[in-house]
Amino acid sequence: MKFGHFDDKNREYVIETPRTPYPWINYLGTQGFFSLISNTAGGYSFYKDARLRRITRYRYNNVPIDMGGRYFYINDNGTIWNPGWSPVKTELDSYECRHGMGYTIIKGKKNDLKAEVTFFVPQDYDGEVQQVVLTNEGSAPKTFKFWSFAEWCLWDAQDDCTNFQRNFSTGRVEIKDSTIYHKTEYRDRRNHFAFYYVNDKIDGYDTDRDSFIGLYNGFHNPQAVLDGKCTNSLADGWSPIASHYKEITLKAGESKTLVFILGYVEMPQDKKFEADGKTINKEKALAMMEKYNTPEKFAAGMAELRAYWDKLLGILNVNTPEDKVNRMVNIWNQYQCMVTFNLSRSASYFESGIGRGMGFRDSNQDILGFVHQIPDRARERLIDIASTQLEDGGCYHQYQPLTKKGNADIGGDFSDDPLWMILSVSSYIKETGDWSILDEKVPYDNDESKAKSMLDHLTVSFYHIVNNLGPHGLPLAMRADWNDCINLSCFSDTPGESFQTYTNPKFKKEGGYSKIAESVFVAALFTYVGPAFVGILNHLGKKKDAAKAQKEIDKMKKVMMASAWDGNWFMRAYDANGQKMGSKECQEGQIFIEPQGFAIMSDVGKEEGTAKKTLAAIDERLNTKHGLVLNNPAFSKYYIQYGEISTYPGGYKENAGIFTHNNAWIICAAAYAGEGDQAFKYYSEIAPAYTEETSDIHKTEPYVYGQMIGGKDAGSDVGQTGKNFGQGKNSWLTGTAAWNMVAISQYILGIQPDFDGLKVDPSIPASWDGFTATRLFRGARYNITIKNPSHVCKGVKSMIVDGQPVEGCVVPFVEGKKEVNVEITLG
Ligand code: GLC
Ligand code: GLC
Numbered sequence: 001m002k003f004g005h006f007d008d009k010n011r012e013y014v015i016e017t018p019r020t021p022y023p024w025i026n027y028l029g030t031q032g033f034f035s036l037i038s039n040t041a042g043g044y045s046f047y048k049d050a051r052l053r054r055i056t057r058y059r060y061n062n063v064p065i066d067m068g069g070r071y072f073y074i075n076d077n078g079t080i081w082n083p084g085w086s087p088v089k090t091e092l093d094s095y096e097c098r099h100g101m102g103y104t105i106i107k108g109k110k111n112d113l114k115a116e117v118t119f120f121v122p123q124d125y126d127g128e129v130q131q132v133v134l135t136n137e138g139s140a141p142k143t144f145k146f147w148s149f150a151e152w153c154l155w156d157a158q159d160d161c162t163n164f165q166r167n168f169s170t171g172r173v174e175i176k177d178s179t180i181y182h183k184t185e186y187r188d189r190r191n192h193f194a195f196y197y198v199n200d201k202i203d204g205y206d207t208d209r210d211s212f213i214g215l216y217n218g219f220h221n222p223q224a225v226l227d228g229k230c231t232n233s234l235a236d237g238w239s240p241i242a243s244h245y246k247e248i249t250l251k252a253g254e255s256k257t258l259v260f261i262l263g264y265v266e267m268p269q270d271k272k273f274e275a276d277g278k279t280i281n282k283e284k285a286l287a288m289m290e291k292y293n294t295p296e297k298f299a300a301g302m303a304e305l306r307a308y309w310d311k312l313l314g315i316l317n318v319n320t321p322e323d324k325v326n327r328m329v330n331i332w333n334q335y336q337c338m339v340t341f342n343l344s345r346s347a348s349y350f351e352s353g354i355g356r357g358m359g360f361r362d363s364n365q366d367i368l369g370f371v372h373q374i375p376d377r378a379r380e381r382l383i384d385i386a387s388t389q390l391e392d393g394g395c396y397h398q399y400q401p402l403t404k405k406g407n408a409d410i411g412g413d414f415s416d417d418p419l420w421m422i423l424s425v426s427s428y429i430k431e432t433g434d435w436s437i438l439d440e441k442v443p444y445d446n447d448e449s450k451a452k453s454m455l456d457h458l459t460v461s462f463y464h465i466v467n468n469l470g471p472h473g474l475p476l477a478m479r480a481d482w483n484d485c486i487n488l489s490c491f492s493d494t495p496g497e498s499f500q501t502y503t504n505p506k507f508k509k510e511g512g513y514s515k516i517a518e519s520v521f522v523a524a525l526f527t528y529v530g531p532a533f534v535g536i537l538n539h540l541g542k543k544k545d546a547a548k549a550q551k552e553i554d555k556m557k558k559v560m561m562a563s564a565w566d567g568n569w570f571m572r573a574y575d576a577n578g579q580k581m582g583s584k585e586c587q588e589g590q591i592f593i594e595p596q597g598f599a600i601m602s603d604v605g606k607e608e609g610t611a612k613k614t615l616a617a618i619d620e621r622l623n624t625k626h627g628l629v630l631n632n633p634a635f636s637k638y639y640i641q642y643g644e645i646s647t648y649p650g651g652y653k654e655n656a657g658i659f660t661h662n663n664a665w666i667i668c669a670a671a672y673a674g675e676g677d678q679a680f681k682y683y684s685e686i687a688p689a690y691t692e693e694t695s696d697i698h699k700t701e702p703y704v705y706g707q708m709i710g711g712k713d714a715g716s717d718v719g720q721t722g723k724n725f726g727q728g729k730n731s732w733l734t735g736t737a738a739w740n741m742v743a744i745s746q747y748i749l750g751i752q753p754d755f756d757g758l759k760v761d762p763s764i765p766a767s768w769d770g771f772t773a774t775r776l777f778r779g780a781r782y783n784i785t786i787k788n789p790s791h792v793c794k795g796v797k798s799m800i801v802d803g804q805p806v807e808g809c810v811v812p813f814v815e816g817k818k819e820v821n822v823e824i825t826l827g
Contacts, residue, residue, distance in 0.1 A: 001693075001694070001695060001696040002692055002693060002695055002702075003015060003016060003017055003019075003020050003021070003024075003695050003696075004016045004017075004020075004097075004702075006327055006689065006692075006703070007098070008323070008326070008327050008330075008331065010098070010100065011100055011101050011309070011313070011331045011335075012098040012099060012100040013098070013099045013332075013701075013702070013703045014096060014097070014098050015039045015096070015097040015098075015099070016095070016096060017095065018039060018040050018084065018085035018086060018092075018095055018097075020039055020695075021695060021696055021698075021699040022065075022349075022699045022700055022701075023038035023039065023040070023042060023065060023066040023349060024038065024039045024097075024099070024700075024701045025037060025038045025039070025043060025099075025348075025349055025701065025731075025732070026038075026099035026100075026103075026104045027102070027339050027342070027343070027732075028102055028103065028104065028119060028120055028121040028128060029102070029121035029128075029342070030102065030121075030123070030308070030338070030342060031123070031124065032047055032048050032126055033045065033046075033047055033121050033125065033126040033127055033128065033264055034046055034047075034048075034050075034121070034342070034343070034347070035119070035121060035128045036058075036347060036348070036349070037069070037070075037104050037119055038066050038069065038349075039084070039097040039099070039104075039106070040066065040069070040082075040084040040085050040086035040087075040097075040106075041069045041070055041071060041072075041082070041083075041084035041086070041106055041117070041119075042058075042066035042067065042068060042069035042086065043058065043066075043068075043069050043070075044056045044057065044058035044068065044069070044153070045128055045262060045264075046157075046347065046353065047126060047192075047264045048401070048402070049346075049401060049402050050157065050343075050346045050347035050353025050354070051156065051157050051158055051346075051353055051354040052155070052156055052157075052402065053155060053192070053264075054153040054155060054156070054157035054160065054353065055152070055153060055194050055262070055264055056068070056069075056070070056150050056151060056152060056153055056262070057151040057152065057153040057160065057239075058153075059161075060352050066086065066349075067087065067218075067219055068151060068219070069086075069087075070119070070128070070130065070148075070149070070150050070262065071084075071086075071087060071148075071149040071150075071219065072115065072117065072132060072146065072147065072148055072149070073088065073146070073147040073149065073222065073225045074110070074113065074115065074144055074145070074146055075144060075145040075146075075147075075225055075226075075228050076110065076111055076113055076142070076144040076145075077143075077144065079110060079111060080221075080225055080226070081108065081110045082108065083106055083107065083108035083115035083116070083117050083132075084097065084106040084108060084117070085108065086220075087218070087219035087220040088220050088221070089220060090110065092108045092109060092110050093109045093110055093111070094107070094108070094109040095107070095108050095109075099703070101305070101306070101309040101313075101331075101335055102120060102121070102305050102308075102309065103118060103119060103120035103302065103305060104118070104119045104120075105117070105118045105119075106119075109137070111138075112136065112137045112138030112142070113134065113135070113136060113137070113138075113142060113144065113250075114133075114134070114135040114136075114137050115132060115133070115134050115135075116132070116133045116135075117130060117131065117132050117133075118130070118131045118298075118302070120301070120302060120305055122291075122292065122301040122304065122305065123301075123304050123305060123308055125288070125291070125292075125301075126263060126264045126265070126288070127261050127262055127263030127264060127288060128261070128262045128263075129259065129260070129261050129292045129298060129301065130259070130260040130261070130262070131257060131258070131259050131260075131295065131298050132257070132258045132259075132260065133255055133256070133257050134146070134248065134250065134255065134256045134257075134258075135250070135253075135254070135255040135256075136250035136251065136252060136253060136254050136255075137253070138252060139252050140252055141249060141250065141251050141252060142249065142250050143247070143248070143249040144247075144248055145225075145228050145229075145245070145246070145247055145248070146245070146246045146247075146248050147222075147224070147225055147230070147243050147244065147245050147246075148196070148198065148242070148243055148244040148260055149212070149219075149222075149241065149242070149243045150196050150241065150242045150243075150262060151209060151239065151240075151241045152171070152182040152184070152194065152239075152240045152241060152242065154167050154170065154171065154184050154185075155184065155185065155190070157352075157353055157354050158354045168237055168238055168239075169237040170184050170185065170237065171184050171235050171236070171237050171238055171239060171240040172184050172185075172186070172187070172235070172236070172240070173207040173234065173235045173240045173242075174279065174280055175205060175207065175234070176282065178197060178198045178199070178200060178201060178202045178244065179195050179196065179197040179198075179282075179285070179289070180195065180196045180197075180205060180207055180242035180243075180244070181193055181194070181195045181280055181282075181285070182194045182195065182196075182240055182242065183280055184240065186272070186280065187278065191266055191267050191268070191269060191272060192264065192265060192266045192267070193264075193265055193267075193280060193285075194262070194263065194264050194265070195261075195262075195263050195265070195285050195289075196242035196244070196260065196261070196262050196263075197260065197261045197262075197263065197285075197289045197293075198244050198246075198258055198259070198260045198261075199258065199259045199260075199289075199293040199294065200246070200258055202244045202245060202246050203230075203245050203246050203247050204229070204230035204231075204232050204245040205230060205232060205242075205243060205244055205245055206224055206230050206231055206232070206233045206241065206243040206245070207233055207234055207235040207240055207241060207242060207243070208231075208233035208234065208235040208236075208238060208239070208240065208241065209235070209238065209239035209240070209241045210238060210239070211224070211231045211233035212224045212230070212231070212233065212241060212243050224243070224245075229245070230243065230245035244260075246258075257295045259292060259293060259294065259295065259298055261288065261289055261292060261293075263285060263288045263289070265284050265285050265288065267281060267284065271283075309335075312334070312338065312373045312374070313330060313331065313334055313335075314776070315372050315373055315775070315776045316329065316330070316334070316372060316745060316751075316773070316774075316775050316776075317330050317773065317774045317775075318330060318745075318749060318771060318772070318773040319771060319772045319773065320749070320764075320768070320771040321768050321769065321771065324684070324687065324689035324690055325687075325689075325744065327689050328687050328688065328689050328740075328744065329741075329744055329745055329749070332688065332689070332703045332704060333369075333705075333737060333740060333741045333744070334369075334370075334373065334741065335704075336369075336704045336705060336732065336737040337366070337369030337370045337373070337737045337738055337741055338370055338373060338374075339704075339732060339733070339737075340366050340369065340370075340732075340733055340734070340735075340737050340738065341366055341369075341370045341374070341377070341381075343732075343733055344356075344357075344358045344359070344362060344363060344366070344401070344733065345358075345359060345362055345733045345734075346401075346733070347733075348730075348731065348732040348733045349731070349732075350707075350729065350730040350731065350732075350733075351730075351733055356398060357398040357399055357400045357401060357407050358385075358398060358399050358400070358401055359397065359398050360385060360388065360395045360396060360397055360398065360399070360414075360417045360420070360421075361397075361414070361416060361417050361420045361482065362735055363381065363385050364382075364385060364420035364421050364423065364424040365420055365423075365424070365735045365738050365739065366735065366737075366738050367381065367382065367424040367427060367428065367738070368423070368424065368427050368738045368739070368741070368742050369737055369738025369739070369741040369742065370738070371424075371427055371428050371431045371432075372431055372753075372776075372777075375428065375431060375432045375434070378428055378431075379428060379432075379434070379437060382421075382424060382425055382428060382437065382454075383437075383440060383442055383454075384399075384404050385399070385421065385424075386421060386425075386442045386454060386457045387404065387442055387443045387444075387446050388404070388405065388406040388445070388446060389418070389421070389444055389445070389457055389460075389461075390412065390444060390445055391444045391445070391450060391460065392460060392464060392467075393418050393460030393461050393462075393463060393464025393467075394412045394413065394417075394418070394464060395412055395414070395417040395418055395421075396408070396410065396411065396412050397410045397411065397412055397414050397417065397500075398410045404446070405446050406445065406446065409501070410500065410501055411501065413478040413479045413512060413513055414478060414479055414480055414481065414484075415465075415468070415475055415476060415477055415478040415479075415480070415481045415519055415522045416481040416482045416519075416521070416522050416525060418460070418461035418462075418464045418465065419461065419465065419522070419525050419526060419529045420529075421457065421458065421461050422458050422461050422462060422529045422530075422532055422533050423529045423532065425437065425438075425454065425457075425458060426529075426532035426533070426535070426536060427753070429536070429755065430752075430753040430754055430755055431753045431777075431778075432778065433778050433813065435539070435540075437454055438453060438454050438455040438458075438536070438540070439453055439454070439455070440453065440454045441453060442454050442457055444457075455536070455540075458533055458536065459533075459545075462530065462533050462549060462552075465522065465526050466552050469518075470515065470516060470517065470518035470574065471516060471518070471574075471578070472518055472559060472562075472563040472564075472574065473555070473556075473559040473563070474518035474519065474520060474522075474523045474556075474559060474560070474563060474564060474574070475518060475519050475522035475523055475526060476513070476514075476515065476517065476518060476519070477489070477513075477514070477517040477518055477519040477522070477573055477574075478513045478517075478519075479500070479503055479512075479513055480499075480500070480643075481519040481521050481522050481594075482521060482525070482594060482662075483521070483594060483630075483645065483654055484499070484500055484644070484654075485499065485643065485644035485645040485647075485648075485653070485654035485655075486572075486573065486581075486642060486643060486644075486645050486654070487499045487500075487642070487643025487644055487645075488513075488514060488517035488573065488575050488576050488641065488642070488643070489503045489504060489507050489512075489513035489514045489517060489576060490502055490503060490504060490643040490644075491504040491506070491576075491640050491641065491643075492504070492640070492643065493640060499643050499644035499647075507576075514576035516574065516575075516576050516577070516578050517573065517574060517575055517576040518573060518574045519572075519573050520560065520564040520570055520571050520572055520573055520582070520595045521572065521573070521592075521594040521595040521598075523556055523559070523560050523564060523595070524560070524570065524594075524595040524596075524597075524598035524599040524602065524604065525598050526553070526556055527553055527556050527557055527560070527598065527599070527602035527604055528598040528599075528601050528602045530549065530550075530552070530553040530556075531550075531553065531602075533549055534546045534549050534550050534553070535755055536755075537549060539755055553602075557602065557603075557604045557605070560599065560604050560605070561604065561605045561608070561610075564595075565604075565605055565608075565610065566580075566582070566583045566584055567584065567613075568584075568613045568614065568616070568617045569582075569591050569596055569613070569614045569617045569618070570582075570595040570596055570599050570604075570610075570614065571583045571595075572589070572592040572594065572595060572631075575641045575642065576641060577641060579641075581642070582595075582631070588633045588634065588635050588636060589631045589632075589633065589634075589635055589642075589645075590621075590631075590632065590633065591617060591618075591621050591622065591631065591632055592630065592631045593618070593622055593628055593629070593630050593631065593659075593662050593663075593665070593666060594630070594662055594665070596614050596618060596665075596666065596669065597662070597665030597666045597668060597669035598665060598669075599614070600614055600615070600669035600672065600673055601668060601669050601672045611669070611673045612673070615666075615669070615670055615673060615675060615678065618666055619678065623682070623685075624658070624685075624711065624712045624725070625685060625726075626658055626685060626686070626691075626709050626710075626711075626725065626726040627658035627660060627663050627682070627685045627686040627709055628658060628662075628663045628666055628682060628685075629651075629656045629657065629658055629711040629712060629713070630654055630655070630656055630657060630658070630659045630662065630711070631645075631654075631655070631656050632656060632713075633650075633656070633713070634650030634651060634655055634656030634711070634713040634716060635650065635655050635656070636650060636716070636717075649714075649716070649717035649718075650711075650713035650714070650716040650717055651710050651711040651712065651713035651714030651715065651716060651717075651721075651724070651725065652708070652710060652711070652714060653708055656711045656712075656713045657708045657709065657710060657711045657714075658686070658708065658709035658710070658711050659707065659708055660686050660705055660706065660707065660708065660709060660734070660736040660740070661707065661734060661735045661736040661739055662739075663682060663685075663686055663736075663740075664736065664739035664740045664742065664743040665739065666682055667679045667682045667683050667740070667743040667744075667747065667748070668739075668742065668743050668746075668747040670682065670763075671743070671747035671748050671750075671763035671794075672747060672763070674763060674793055674794040674795070675763070675793065676748065676762075676763040676764045676765055676766065676793025676794055677765050677766060677793060679743075679747065679748055679763055680748060680764065680765045683740070683743060683744060683748060686705070686709065686740075687705075687740065687744075688701065688702050688703055688704055688705055689702065689703070691728070694726065697726045697727060698726060698727065698728045699727050699728050699729075700728035700729065700731040701731050701732075704731055704732055704737070705731070705732075705734060705736040705737055705740060706728040706729055706730050706731035706732070706734065706736070707729070707730035707731075707733075707734035707736060708728070708729045708730050709726060709727065709728050709729075710724040710725050710726060710727040710728075710729075711725065712725055714727070747763060748762065748763055748764060749762055749764070749771065749773065750762035750763060750764075750809075751773060751775055751784065753777065754810055756810060756812060756813060757810045757811050757812045757813040758775065758777050758782055758810070758811045758813070758822075759809055759810045759811075760784060760786075760796070760799070760809055760810075760811065760822060760824055761794070761796055761809040762786055762794065762824075762826065763793055763794040764786075764788065764793060764794075764826075765793070766788075766791045766792060766793050767791065768788055768791075769787070769788055769789075769791075770785070770786040770787040770788045770826075771786050772784060772785050772786070773786075778813060779818070780817045780818055780819060780820050781818065781819050781820070782811065782820045782821075782822055783819070783820070783821045783822065784822045784823075784824070785821075785822070785823045785824070786824050786826065787823070787824065787825045787826065788825075788826045788827075789825065789826075789827065790826070790827045792826050792827060794826070795826055795827060796808070796809040796824055796825075796826060797825050797826060797827035798824070798825045798827075799811070799822065799823070799824050800822070800823040800824075801820065801821070801822055802820060802821050803821075809824070
C-alpha cells in the first residue's frame with residue numbers, strides 16, 4: 001500500500017495522507033542551521049550541534065508520536081484545524097505534503113479555506129523561513145483567527161529534558177513589534193538568542209506555554225485557540241514559547257501571504273545589548289528579517305536553493321530502463337548522502353541529537369557517497385578525521401564536531417577503523433586526481449607537533465592491521481570491528497555496562513582486549529582496501545614499499561583460506577576462547593554476511609571457486625524478499641562471549657536483522673563476480689523506491705534508506721516468527737546511503753572513478769538493452785552509452801571513446817578535455 005507518490009520532475013515525494021505509517025520526515029538546511037520536519041510539521045531546529053544549540057523543543061518517545069513542531073492553528077468560526085492536520089487532527093477536506101530537496105510544502109484545506117505552507121532554510125542563512133498562503137476559495141467573505149506556535153528549547157537539549165529544578169526558573173523572552181525573542185541565559189553566559197518573526201502586524205501574542213496551551217491541555221487543544229484569542233503572556237521562567245496571533249478577513253477568492261522566520265543570532269560580547277545594558281541589540285536579527293520579509297524575497301531564496309541542488313545533482317545522471325533506479329540514483333540516494341554528510345549520525349527521528357559524535361568509520365564511509373558532489377568539503381572532512389588518528393595507526397572511535405577532537409570517553413581499539421581511512425582517501429584521489437592530499441601535513445591526536453603527511457597516516461593505518469594479528473594470523477578483533485555488537489572482549493554480565501566501551505578486566509594485562517579473538521571481517525576488508533594502498537604507492541614510484549604491502553595482502557588471503565574458509569562461505573571470527581564464530585559447526589549464527597562481500601571482491605580463494613559457493617550460500621541462507629539478513633540462524637539466547645549481538649530479539653538490528661548497510665557489500669560483490677541479475681535482485685529488495693508499494697509493511701520513508709529492516713526471524717522471540725518482517729527502522733542517517741550509492745552507480749551501472757581515469761564496467765540485469773549516463777569527472781562531462789545487444793550481465797566487448805576504439809574499460813583521463821563521448825557494447 002502506498003501513501004503518496006514520487007514527483008520526479010520536481011524532485012519531490014508527495015505524501016497524500018497525514019496518517020503515514022510512521023512520521024515521514026525531511027531535512028532543511030545545509031550549513032549551520034538545520035531543521036527536521038515531518039509530514040505534519042513536527043520536528044525541531046538546531047544550530048550546528050543538535051545537543052548544545054537546540055533551538056526548539058521536541059519530545060522523543062512521546063505519546064502520541066511526533067509531538068512538538070512548528071504549528072499554525074486556525075479557528076474558523078469554531079472549527080479548529082492545522083494545515084498539516086496535526087496536532088489538532090481535525091479531518092481536512094484535502095491534505096498534501098511535498099518533501100523536496102531542502103524544503104517541504106504542506107497544504108491543507110478546510111471549509112473552503114486553503115492554507116499552503118512552505119518551509120526552507122535559505123543558503124548561507126541561520127534560520128527557517130516559512131511562507132503561509134491563506135486563500136478563501138469560497139464564494140462568501142471569511143473571517144477567522146490565526147496563530148503560529150513554536151516552543152523554545154533552553155539550548156542544551158540534554159539539560160533541557162533533565163534539569164527541571166533549574167530550568168523551570170530560567171526562561172526569558174523579549175517582544176518587539178511582531179517579533180518574539182528567546183533570550184534565556186543571554187544576559188549571563190551566552191552570546192546567542194533566537195527569534196520568531198512575522199512580516200505583518202499582529203493582534204497579540206503569547207510567550208508562556210501554560211498561558212497559551214493551558215496546564216491540562218495539549219498541543220491538540222490549546223486553550224487560547226479554543227477561546228479564540230491570545231493572552232499576551234510574558235514568559236518568566238517555566239516554558240517560553242512563541243505564538244503570534246492574528247485576526248484575518250478574506251474576501252471570496254482572496255489570498256493573504258505571511259512570511260515567518262525562525263532565526264538564530266550570535267553577537268559579539270561588546271555588542272550584545274542596547275545602551276540600557278539589558279535590551280537585546282537587534283541589529284543583526286533585523287537584518288536577517290529584512291532579507292526574507294516579502295514573498296518576492298522568499299521566492300528568490302527558494303530559487304537559489306533549487307539552483308544549489310541542480311548543481312549537486314547535475315554531476316551524475318543516469319537513464320536506465322527502470323524509473324525506480326533513475327529516481328534513486330539521480331535524486332533521492334544522492335540527497336540522502338548529502339544529508340548524512342551534514343548530520344552524520346546526530347539527529348533524526350531515531351537519533352536524538354544528544355548521543356553520538358562523528359564516528360571514525362561512519363564518516364569515512366560516508367565520504368564514498370558524496371565525494372563526487374562536494375570534493376572540497378570531502379577533503380576537509382578527511383583531514384579532520386585523520387587529525388584524530390593516533391600515531392600507531394589506531395583511532396578514536398568518535399570525534400566531536402564542535403571541537404574536532406577525538407572522544408576520550410569512547411576511546412579506540414575498534415579493529416576496522418583505520419582501514420576505512422585508506423578507502424576514503426583513495427576514493428577521494430580517484431574522484432579528483434588530487435594527489436596533493438597525500439603530502440598534506442596532518443596531526444596525530446590533534447597535536448600539531450606530531451603532524452606527518454597523509455601518506456604516513458595511510459601507512460600506519462595499513463600496518464596497524466599487520467602489526468595486530470592473532471594466533472591464526474588473522475587481525476585481532478579488539479573491542480569490535482564494523483559490527484559494534486560483536487564484542488568479543490566484553491563478557492558483560494552487569495546491567496548498564498556499555499558494550500561499546502566496556503572490556504572485561506580479565507583482558508587488562510593483555511592490553512585491554514583479547515589477544516585470541518580474531519576478525520575474519522577485518523581480514524577481508526584488509527584484502528579489499530589494501531590494493532588501493534598499493535596502487536597509491538605504485539603511483540608515487542615507491543615500488544619497494546608497494547611490493548612489501550602487496551606481500552602482506554597475499555599472505556592474508558592465504559591465511560583466510562587456511563583458517564577462515566568454512567567450505568561454502570567465510571567464517572566470521574574466532575572468539576576469545578579460540579572457538580569458531582559463523583561456521584557450520586556453530587549451533588546458531590552459522591553464517592554472517594559481513595566478511596563475504598569483501599572476500600569475493602578481493603578474489604580470496606578464487607581458484608577454489610569461493611565466489612560462486614559463497615554467493616549461493618548467501619542466496620540460500622540469508623536472502624529474503626525484504627533483503628539479506630545479517631546472520632543465520634538468529635541467536636535465541638545471550639552468548640556472553642559474543643556480547644550485544646545476542647541481546648536483540650532475533651530478527652532485529654545486528655541479530656539477524658536486515659542491516660541494509662552490508663547488503664550493499666553483497667550487491668557490489670555479486671556485480672563484481674558478474675552476477676548482474678543477482679546483484680540487481682538484492683538492490684531492488686531494499687532500495688526505498690522499490691519498497692514504496694509496501695509502505696504499510698515497511699513503515700519508514702519510501703524515499704530514503706533506513707539502517708535496518710526486520711528480518712525473517714523477527715517475532716521469533718515471542719513465538720510469532722514473521723511478525724514485523726520487512727518493517728523498516730532507523731531511517732535517514734546510515735552508512736547504507738553511501739554504500740548503496742556505490743553499489744548501484746559504481747558496481748551495477750559500473751561507473752567507477754579510478755586512479756588513471758573513469759572506469760566503466762557495468763554488471764546489469766541481462767534483460768536490459770543498455771542505458772545512458774552523464775558524469776562530470778575531473779572537469780569534463782562524460783556522455784556514456786551502454787549497449788547490451790546480446791543481453792549479458794557483464795563484459796565490455798568494445799569501447800569507443802570520441803570515435804576511437806580503446807582497449808579495456810578505463811577511459812584514460814586527458815587533461816583539459818571538456819566533453820568525452822563513451823560508447824560501450826557489452827557481450
Ligand atoms: C551502526 C553504526 C556503525 C556500525 C553498525 C553496525 O550503523 O553507526 O558504526 O558499523 O551500526 O554495528
Ligand atoms: C548499538 C547499535 C549499533 C550501533 C552502536 C553505536 O550497538 O546496535 O547499531 O552501531 O550502538 O554506538
